[in-house]
Amino acid sequence: MTGRSGRAPRIVAVADTDSYVKWAAALLGAEGEGVDAALLVLDTPLVVSDGQLRAALAGSGLPAERVERIAYAGLAARLTQLRPDAVLLGARGPLVRVLAREIAQLDPRPVLVSGLPGISIPATRKAVVYRMQCDLFVVHSRREVREFGALSARTGYAHRYALATLPFARGASATADGARGTDLVFATQAKVPAEREDRLRIARLLVAAAEADSTRRVVVKLRAAAGEHQTHLEEDGYPELLASLGPLPANLVTSTEPMRRALASAEGLVTVSSTAAIEAIAQGIPVIALDMFGVSPKLINETLADADLLAGERDVIGRRFRHPDPEWLDENYFHPPADDDWTAAVARLVARRADGSLPPREPLVRRGxxxxxxxxxxxxxxxxxxxxxxxxxxxxxxxxxxxxxxxxxxxxxxxxxxxxxxxxxxxxxxxxxxxxxxxxxxxxxxxxxxxx
Missing domain, CATH: 1.10.287 (Helix Hairpins)
Structure with missing residues (x-):
């Protein structure tokens, strides 16, 4: 992607939490020399720790020297210095709304891009409304493009949507079948399931899976170490839940290493609906999406159910992992990379900004x-x-x-x-x-x- 001047466009990402920093770094890093990329890690109450930042950058393709931390008070001045063609806002919806409103006041105004860091089905009104002032909304599957477009048509909240391969699904084949490790890796989530009793049921299942075969590990992949923040508040963390069950098998361990590294020794992945399932599929690692709590938008597991990945507790204990239905792949995160159009869409918007034909998008009118x-x-x-x-x-x-x-x-x-x-x-x-x-x-x- 090149601008009118023949140079690579400068895209500066602004992100704060673990999932969004990882997403923004990988999305830009995957473009290599096609973009002049930088990442500003914004200081907010949920900002990543140094350890989380290192984990997010690992394997992202974005060099560490292109990343800097910044306070909100200095953000506008730093963006003015960098003069980006586009700003990628990688943050929770409420923060995107605030940042878009502020950055739209810069002169020259950069193109504003936002998106979501993982599985985004079901498409939600809230996700769109928070990002109304952005010029482009990046999603990661043909199905997401279709469902967000239908949501906009239904609600009247018009937006421009563009397709990008989920960065964690790049660089590997979803049909790979190479040698695998022996770990059962469980990808935790802060909000799914939400109820303590349901999370405790999963903890008991993990203990049972470890006891079923003491020669193979069960790895509980945590999103953050003690004291670190996550994008979403986790009220009943798995370390505490597991500790409540008494002495644990020696082969049941917790890990805060990057997901890429955890999957390197994985036999299979277990989750309710984590985007880690897509990362595992990309590496040819089979998956179990737990069916213990049903299928619903609240559980964010409809897409994985459509992939025929649902299985129960006996399957977890027996390590009967699943590969996705091949017909599911193209519509869901594994379309050909050549079909990605987000960078082309950014280039068109940058050109329109340069010739004065890209008016700023108005924020949603609200009282107050x-x-x-x-x-x-x-x-x-x-x-x-x-x-x-x-x-x-x-x-x-x-x-x-x-x-x-x-x-x-x-x-x-x-x-x-x-x-x-x-x-x-x-x-x-x-x-x-x-x-x-x-x-x-x-x-x-x-x-x-x-x-x-």
Whole structure:
């Protein structure tokens, strides 16, 4: 991809959390000399540690010297110095919205690109709305292009979508069948499943799998070491759950090494719906997607179910891993790399920006004005936002949030005393009221972690 001047376009990524830093680094690193790439790791409450950053860069193709940490207060000035043709915003939705609003004010305004770091089915309204001010939305399969396009048509939230091979699926064949290791690798997730009892059930399963064959390891691949942040809050971590079960088999271990390294010694991968399944498939490693909790959008496992990867507890203990249905591959993450069009789409947008035919996209109109903007910035950036407006908005917004939540609880309590029909109506009204209140005033704890 080259610009009008004949040089490679300069794309600067801005990312903060583990999954987004890994995604942004790999997405740009995969383009090699086709782009002049750099990565700014933004200091936020969930920013990666040095260890997480090293793991994210391992095998990404992006040299460490093209990566730097930066505080929010210095971001605009640094981007002005770098003069990127495009900025790739690799972050949770609420932070993308804040950054897009701020970066759109730069002169010259760079093309704004965003995307999601893994399996993005089902397509969600929230993912699109948070990224409305970006010029391009990158997704990773033909199915995702189709489903996000249908979502935009259905909701009226129009967007430009482009296709990029999921960077973790590059450089290997999904049909490879080389020599494998002997580890059963379990890819943990912070939010799936959500309930403690379900996560404890998985922990017990891992113990049973280790006890079934003491000569082979069961590796619990963690997303972060103790004290490190993740993109999503993990309330019931597997180290704590496993410890609650008493003495553990010696061949049951935990690991925070990069997924690429963990898979190097894997016989097979087990997960509920982690994108690590795609990474494993790319290396010819078979997978079990746990069927213990059903299939639903909430579990993000519909795509893996369509691949015929679902299996149960006995299959895990017996290590009866599965390869995906070959017909599934082309529509889901394993299309020919030649079909990728995201860099071409960026080049077209950069050219339009240069000739003045690319107007900035307007942000979604919301109630609250400047105070709302300041609240969203403070919630997304935490203490990294040192502005007076942010402090004022936070001081006003937190009591408002508490009041809305209290009123919602009261309405729900009243609804439970009504008859079934009236109760259902009241509960639906309460939920709509809560959603509206949250839309205006926000929820600091949830918004910090939420948003795809």
């Amino acid at each position: 004005g400047a105070l709302r903007d300041a609240w969203e910035r403070r919630v997304a950036l935490g203490r990294s936002d040192t502005s007076a407006a942010g402090a004022v908005a936070y001081a006003i917004g937190m009591p408002s949030r508490a009041a809305v939540r209290l009123a919602t609880r009261a309405r729900r309590a009243l609804s439970r005393t009504a008859d079934a029909g009236t109760g259902a109506i009241a509960n639906a009204t309460a939920e709509r009221t809560e959603e509206a209140g949250d839309h205006v005033r926000g929820d600091a704890d949830r918004r910090l972690r939420a948003g795809r």
